[in-house]
Structures are given as C-alpha cells and as structure tokens.
Amino acid sequence: MGAIELDGIEKWFGEVQVIKGIDLDIADGEFIVFVGPSGCGKSTLLRMIGGLEEISRGTLKIDGRDVTSHPPSKRGLSMVFQSYALYPHMSVRDNMGFSLKSAGAPKSEIDEKVAEAARVLKLGDFLDRRPKALSGGQRQRVAIGRSIVRDPTAFLFDEPLSNLDAALRVEMRYEIAKLHQTLDATMIYVTHDQVEAMTLADRIVVLEFGTIAQVGTPRELYSRPANLFVAQFIGSPA
Numbered sequence: 307m308g309a310i311e312l313d314g315i316e317k318w319f320g321e322v323q324v325i326k327g328i329d330l331d332i333a334d335g336e337f338i339v340f341v342g343p344s345g346c347g348k349s350t351l352l353r354m355i356g357g358l359e360e361i362s363r364g365t366l367k368i369d370g371r372d373v374t375s376h377p378p379s380k381r382g383l384s385m386v387f388q389s390y391a392l393y394p395h396m397s398v399r400d401n402m403g404f405s406l407k408s409a410g411a412p413k414s415e416i417d418e419k420v421a422e423a424a425r426v427l428k429l430g431d432f433l434d435r436r437p438k439a440l441s442g443g444q445r446q447r448v449a450i451g452r453s454i455v456r457d458p459t460a461f462l463f464d465e466p467l468s469n470l471d472a473a474l475r476v477e478m479r480y481e482i483a484k485l486h487q488t489l490d491a492t493m494i495y496v497t498h499d500q501v502e503a504m505t506l507a508d509r510i511v512v513l514e515f516g517t518i519a520q521v522g523t524p525r526e527l528y529s530r531p532a533n534l535f536v537a538q539f540i541g542s543p544a
C-alpha cells in the first residue's frame with residue numbers, strides 16, 4: 307500500500323506563498339519525480355508530504371487516510387536526504403538498525419531486517435565498518451538502508467545523489483531503479499537533474515514557482531510539453 311493524494315496543498319511562509327494549491331494523485335508503487343529549478347518548491351512539497359513541514363492549507367491522504375496533521379512517525383513514510391547524516395561513531399549495522407532499536411524492536415527482528423537491507427543494497431561486506439571507511443556511494447546506500455529496514459509505505463528522496471561525482475551518480479541512479487523494482491514501493495523523488503528524472507520516473511511533475519506546470523510520463527513531457535517552460539526544462543525540441 308502506498309497511494310498518496312494531495313488535494314489543494316498550499317504552503318505559506320508568513321506572507322509568502324511558496325506552494326500554490328497542488329492537486330496530485332500518486333498511485334501505489336508509482337515512481338514520481340518532482341523536477342524544477344532551484345527555489346520552485348520541490349523540497350518544501352516533499353517535506354510537507356513527509357510531515358517535516360506543516361501544511362498551511364489542503365489535505366494529504368495516504369491510502370485514503372487523512373494524515374494532514376499527523377506527525378512524521380505516524381505517516382509510514384521514510385525520507386532519504388542528500389546529506390547522508392550517518393552516525394560517525396556507529397557501524398553500518400548499527401546505523402541501519404538504529405531507528406528500529408529506538409522504536410523498541412527486538413534484536414532478532416533488527417538483525418533480520420538489517421541483513422535483508424544489506425543484501426538488497428550489497429552492503430553485506432561492510433556491516434562492521436564505520437561510515438568514514440566507506441565510499442560516497444556506499445554511504446548513500448547505508449542512508450537508503452536505514453529507510454528500508456522500516457518497511458515504509460513510501461520512500462521520499464530529496465536530491466539523494468547530488469553530493470556524488472558523475473560516475474557514481476549514474477551507478478546509484480541504476481541502483482535506485484533496481485530498488486524500486488525489488489521493493490515495489492511508492493517513491494517520490496526530488497531532483498533538478500533532467501536525466502535522472504527522465505530515466506527514473508513513471509511520471510514527472512514539473513514545478514514552476516509552486517504550481518504544477520505539467521504532469522506526465524517522460525515520453526509525454528518530451529513529445530508534448532505543455533509550454534515553453536516545460537520544453538526548456540525537459541530539453542525537448544518544442
């Protein structure tokens with residue numbers, strides 16, 4: 307399960323409106339990518355879905371349940387950030403198991419979930435290492451692993467690859483696509499990178515100053531951009 311419904315979502319910071327009434331139905335298992343230039347509201351919208359930012363107006367539903375005012379822990383979602391924010395003094399194993407341990411899960415369950423996540427992410431040989439003894443790509447995998455162990459309804463990614471060099475970005479993009487196939491979970495992914503958007507998305511949401519300029523499959527946006535802004539952003543010839 308992981309259908310997410312946004313209905314008239316707005317965000318005001320004081321007098322300034324940065325999200326201007328977003329309506330969007332995300333299907334269970336869908337890979338949705340938010341794209342748009344810096345400052346258009348991608349992170350704010352994602353953080354509102356995740357519960358890290360209050361929703362000023364509108365309704366958010368997950369699997370039909372109104373979660374508009376629910377705290378992050380009650381939404382069943384998991385966020386992966388660009389700054390990996392791993393605990394430097396903990397092993398990979400403990401980093402990945404930390405949230406389950408904090409929630410009081412028994413050790414046997416934590417071990418099982420961490421082993422499964424490590425298998426999916428090919429981190430099995432690194433479980434006893436500290437983050438500083440890992441490459442950038444491995445660290446990002448650990449950050450994703452911390453999300454996987456919690457069996458979230460949906461994964462929220464905010465530019466997870468932007469700190470990586472170009473070669474690693476391509477590799478991790480491929481890893482994330484595989485992860486989506488393996489887990490069959492809903493993914494909402496923010497990027498300002500058109501290539502990432504075009505290769506990962508089932509549907510792309512192009513944001514322009516807090517409104518949706520267009521929603522569609524990569525092919526639809528490329529072949530039938532709604533306006534010049536979308537055409538320029540997607541790089542299509544319109």
Ligand code: ADP
Pocket residue numbers: 319324342343344345346347348349350351
């Ligand atoms: P993006 O992720 O697309 O680059 P953001 O969602 O970070 O954009 O920001 C959207 C707009 O909201 C920007 O104009 C930004 O300056 C503004 N903004 C973001 N967070 C805050 C905040 N806490 N207080 C005031 N304005 C904010």
Ligand code: MG
Pocket residue numbers: 348349350
């Ligand atoms: Mg952002």
